[in-house]
Amino acid sequence: MRTRVHVVGCGLIGTSIGMALSRKGFQVTLSDASPTAVALARDLGAGMPASAADAAPDVVVVAAPPDVAASVVVDQLTAYPSAVVTDVASMKAKVLDDVAEAGADLTRYVGSHPMAGRERSGAVAARADLFEGRTWVVCPGPASSPRAAAEVEQIARATGAATVTMGAEEHDEAVAAVSHLPQVAASLVAARLRDLPDDALALCGQGVRDVTRIAESDPMLWTQILAGNAAAVAPVLDRMAADLDAVRQAVSALGAESRADGARGVVAKAIADGQLGHARIPGKHGSAPTAYATVIAVVPDRAGALARLFQDVGDAGINLEDLRLEHGVGAQVGLAELSVLPAVAERLREVLSHKGWSVHE
Numbered sequence: 001m002r003t004r005v006h007v008v009g010c011g012l013i014g015t016s017i018g019m020a021l022s023r024k025g026f027q028v029t030l031s032d033a034s035p036t037a038v039a040l041a042r043d044l045g046a047g048m049p050a051s052a053a054d055a056a057p058d059v060v061v062v063a064a065p066p067d068v069a070a071s072v073v074v075d076q077l078t079a080y081p082s083a084v085v086t087d088v089a090s091m092k093a094k095v096l097d098d099v100a101e102a103g104a105d106l107t108r109y110v111g112s113h114p115m116a117g118r119e120r121s122g123a124v125a126a127r128a129d130l131f132e133g134r135t136w137v138v139c140p141g142p143a144s145s146p147r148a149a150a151e152v153e154q155i156a157r158a159t160g161a162a163t164v165t166m167g168a169e170e171h172d173e174a175v176a177a178v179s180h181l182p183q184v185a186a187s188l189v190a191a192r193l194r195d196l197p198d199d200a201l202a203l204c205g206q207g208v209r210d211v212t213r214i215a216e217s218d219p220m221l222w223t224q225i226l227a228g229n230a231a232a233v234a235p236v237l238d239r240m241a242a243d244l245d246a247v248r249q250a251v252s253a254l255g256a257e258s259r260a261d262g263a264r265g266v267v268a269k270a271i272a273d274g275q276l277g278h279a280r281i282p283g284k285h286g287s288a289p290t291a292y293a294t295v296i297a298v299v300p301d302r303a304g305a306l307a308r309l310f311q312d313v314g315d316a317g318i319n320l321e322d323l324r325l326e327h328g329v330g331a332q333v334g335l336a337e338l339s340v341l342p343a344v345a346e347r348l349r350e351v352l353s354h355k356g357w358s359v360h361e
């Protein structure tokens with residue numbers, strides 16, 4: 001019998017989950033506070049709108065905003081007394097605490113968090129491959145049954161994600177550093193650009209684009225995430241503020257007098273510490289993050305053709321973030337799908353066309 005999954009919240013994440021699971025043969029039903037979101041998710045192939053005639057789901061995935069996640073989880077545990085319920089909110093301890101406080105059946109609740117997303121919200125931004133090759137954290141609480149944890153892992157893996165199991169607090173401390181602080185940093189850096197004259201903005205290079213991509217994120221969502229994980233985020237922000245202040249003082253000292261003993265050491269250490277931290281980020285794995293743009297080049301099935309393509313990409317000074325090769329059926333060509341940062345995709349298309357490649361979006 002096909003596993004029945006009910007998705008509550010048909011935004012970016014819920015719709016993407018529905019699309020991925022439907023493609024894998026799960027029977028997915030959809031609900032949302034907004035009927036338009038449900039209709040859109042259905043049109044995108046995420047599943048069928050839930051109706052009173054449906055059989056009870058085996059698993060409910062709550063993909064509603066963080067500030068309502070716990071209450072929706074409680075409602076779903078009550079509505080479906082034998083279903084396993086998970087939520088995908090970006091913080092886990094607060095949701096678990098709130099579900100526990102409501103007196104719900106914790107044996108059937110297992111929080112989780114896909115470490116994949118986009119800086120855009122809503123069903124329109126959903127992608128069936130959003131979780132492909134990404135990590136999905138599963139956080140069973142002390143009362144969760146092993147069966148419930150296994151069901152949630154099965155759902156996460158069916159979307160193409162790799163699961164890791166962690167306690168809620170351990171998860172929250174980790175995401176405070178790897179997700180929540182980066183969001184604050186990106187937003188604050190991008191905010192510096194707001195009043196910059198156009199002539200200065202014209203100088204924006206790849207560095208500022210890399211650092212600020214997620215500054216496009218939804219303020220409502222992130223206010224809820226930072227409030228919901230405040231206990232773990234605050235100490236990370238304190239350490240960041242202390243480091244920033246040290247660099248600020250050193251640079252101010254250098255501005256006041258060129259000798260400024262010790263100041264260069266402080267600056268160099270900050271940059272070197274950044275190198276050490278950056279070197280620890282695990283490499284890319286799985287398919288290209290959906291945030292990349294793809295440029296498709298037709299590659300003749302001839303020795304050295306691919307090498308020439310890579311050479312041309314490299315000569316343009318463009319970093320290839322990922323690559324997929326499709327082999328043409330019935331033709332002596334292959335299709336090289338080049339994933340690059342969206343900001344350089346148009347230039348890559350122009351450069352490759354100019355060099356004689358047949359290029360497609």
Ligand SMILES: NC(=O)C1=CN([C@@H]2O[C@H](COP(=O)(O)OP(=O)(O)OC[C@H]3O[C@@H](n4cnc5c(N)ncnc54)[C@H](O)[C@@H]3O)[C@@H](O)[C@H]2O)C=CC1
Nearest residue numbers: 009010011012013032033037064066089090117118121122
């Ligand atoms: N955006 C991202 O990149 C990621 C988000 N998450 C988590 O996923 C959850 C959903 O986020 P997104 O999909 O980005 O948000 P979204 O804003 O795209 O979608 C949220 C959906 O929930 C619906 N909704 C609101 N209140 C509801 C309620 N009481 N009952 C049912 N539906 C309700 C909204 O109408 C909307 O369609 C959040 O908890 C977020 O923390 C997790 C990983 C990544």
Ligand SMILES: O=C(O)C(=O)Cc1ccc(O)cc1
Nearest residue numbers: 090114115116117118119214
């Ligand atoms: O856009 C990106 O790169 C992200 O990392 C998105 C994201 C946003 C919120 C999460 O809780 C998890 C992932």
